[in-house]
Amino acid sequence: METALSRRTPSLGAAQETLLIPLYGRAVEQHKPEPALRDPRAAEMVEAIDYDFSRFDGLPSLTGTVLRTLLFDSWTRDFLARHPAGTVVEIGTGLNTRHERVDNGRALWFDLDLPDVIELRRAFFTDTPRRRMLAASVTDDDWLRVIREHSPGPCLFSAEAVLPFLHEADVRGVIERIAAAFPGSWLALDTISPPLLEAQDQHDALSKVEARMRWGCADADIITAWVPGSRLLGTHTMSTLPPGVHDALPAPTRQMLTDLAHQHLPQVEGYRMHLIHLSSPPHHLTHRRPDACGDR
Numbered sequence: 001m002e003t004a005l006s007r008r009t010p011s012l013g014a015a016q017e018t019l020l021i022p023l024y025g026r027a028v029e030q031h032k033p034e035p036a037l038r039d040p041r042a043a044e045m046v047e048a049i050d051y052d053f054s055r056f057d058g059l060p061s062l063t064g065t066v067l068r069t070l071l072f073d074s075w076t077r078d079f080l081a082r083h084p085a086g087t088v089v090e091i092g093t094g095l096n097t098r099h100e101r102v103d104n105g106r107a108l109w110f111d112l113d114l115p116d117v118i119e120l121r122r123a124f125f126t127d128t129p130r131r132r133m134l135a136a137s138v139t140d141d142d143w144l145r146v147i148r149e150h151s152p153g154p155c156l157f158s159a160e161a162v163l164p165f166l167h168e169a170d171v172r173g174v175i176e177r178i179a180a181a182f183p184g185s186w187l188a189l190d191t192i193s194p195p196l197l198e199a200q201d202q203h204d205a206l207s208k209v210e211a212r213m214r215w216g217c218a219d220a221d222i223i224t225a226w227v228p229g230s231r232l233l234g235t236h237t238m239s240t241l242p243p244g245v246h247d248a249l250p251a252p253t254r255q256m257l258t259d260l261a262h263q264h265l266p267q268v269e270g271y272r273m274h275l276i277h278l279s280s281p282p283h284h285l286t287h288r289r290p291d292a293c294g295d296r
Contacts (some may be wrong), residue, residue, distance in 0.1 A: 007050040008123050009078035014210040015165045016117050019094030021205050022069065022161065025055045026097070034250035036074075037066050041097045045124055061205040063253070065161070067238050067245075068190065073102050074161050074245050075188050075234075075275050080104045087151040091138050092162030095121060099131060108151055110134055112143055123236055125159040138162065144181045155185040163189050164197075164213040171215050172226050179227040179278040188235070191217035193270030203267075210287050210289060220274045229279030236273050 010020070026042035029035045046053060054060060076088060076098060076174055085106050103109070106266035109131040113119065118135040127133055131148075136143040138159075142203040147155070157178055161170045178185065192200075197216035200206050206213070216222065236242060239261035246254065260268050 007048055008120070009050040010120050012116050012120065013114065016094075016114055017209050018161065018165075018206070018211050019052065019092075019113075020051060020057060021061065021209075022065035023064035023095045024056050026069065027053075028062055029066045035251060036063075036249050036253050037070055037101075039097055039101070039111070041042055041100055041124075042095070047097055048124070055208045056205060058205045061203070063256070064238055064271075067241065067253075067257075068160060068244050068248075069098070071236060071241060071273055073098060074187055074242065076102050076156060076158065077187075078153075079186055080107055082152045085152070085222075087147065087153060087155045089147060089155060089163070091157055091159040093117070093133075094126065096160070098158070106130075110143075110147055110151075112136060113139065123143070138174055139166070141177065144177060148181060150154045153185075155182045155189045157185060158180075159187070159189040161190060164192050164215050164217075165211065166215055168215045171174075174224065175226055175278070179230065183279060185278050187276045188269065188274070189223075189276070190273045191215075191220065192219055192221075192253060193266075193272075196267060196270040199267075200224040220272065220276070223274070224276060227278055231277045231279075233277050235275075237270050237271060 008134070010017075012019070016230070019134060023042055024046055026039040027046040029037050030043045031040050047098050050184065079086060079088070080102065084104055085108075087108040088099075089110045089112060090098065091112050092115045094188050096111070099111075107130065111125070111131070112134045113120075113121065114137060115135040118133050120135060125133070134143050134146060166174070175187065192213060194216035197213055199214055220235050224232055234242065239257050243256070246257065249257070279289060
């Protein structure tokens with residue numbers, strides 16, 4: 001961990017800069033009297049990074065990023081409970097610390113992100129025999145081959161706050177290639193509605209940075225239709241978190257979510273998080289091994 005005397009100035013592309021928002025959200029949550037999530041590593045990284053995090057102070061989206069992370073954490077725990085020796089692939093990992101919270105001591109982990117992000121990440125994390133960083137774009141194919149070569153499966157692909165920043169054709173291509181290479185895998189992702197996409201310049205956090213989202217998804221059925229045979233295992237908004245996640249929250253956070261549910265706000269209802277069981281798309285050109293990751 002870098003010290004206060006050697007703070008690191010991040011050199012990140014526009015979309016990559018957005019990783020600092022959920023990082024700060026977890027750091028802020030860590031310092032609350034009743035945190036919904038504890039993440040001392042996030043607080044340490046914020047202190048070690050030379051960046052004006054104050055631009056995000058007081059934004060409701062910080063709490064939203066924490067709630068999203070808690071849901072993705074829950075899905076990862078569920079996957080590892082079913083597949084203790086499975087593989088978790090964090091797509092667009094940023095400075096995520098999910099491994100520190102939910103690792104079971106047996107799973108194989110891959111942290112995937114663009115080279116500038118991985119360079120920053122290596123200031124705070126190191127590879128281990130069970131955990132490896134991969135510097136690549138999610139739209140490339142090389143990272144899929146690396147995972148096929150090293151993973152016995154099954155696989156969970158976790159794409160938290162990543163895919164909406166791609167064009168729809170790229171999102172579809174990524175999902176189809178994952179399904180073809182790893183049939184039976186789980187995919188966790190988030191989507192925004194087309195109206196929210198149009199209104200993103202008014203978003204409390206995105207308005208503070210240059211990055212803009214490119215993909216609006218009206219319904220998760222669109223995604224499952226891309227890969228025939230796939231099943232939606234769960235879909236949630238911030239105000240409809242599953243009981244296991246909601247009931248573990250501090251009382252003030254639960255009350256806030258109750259108030260949100262009564263207001264039916266478009267910015268809440270139009271943002272959704274999904275867990276999908278991927279089938280293998282027919283007539284796909286991607287080669288796959290008979291023992292690729294999947295439920296058996």
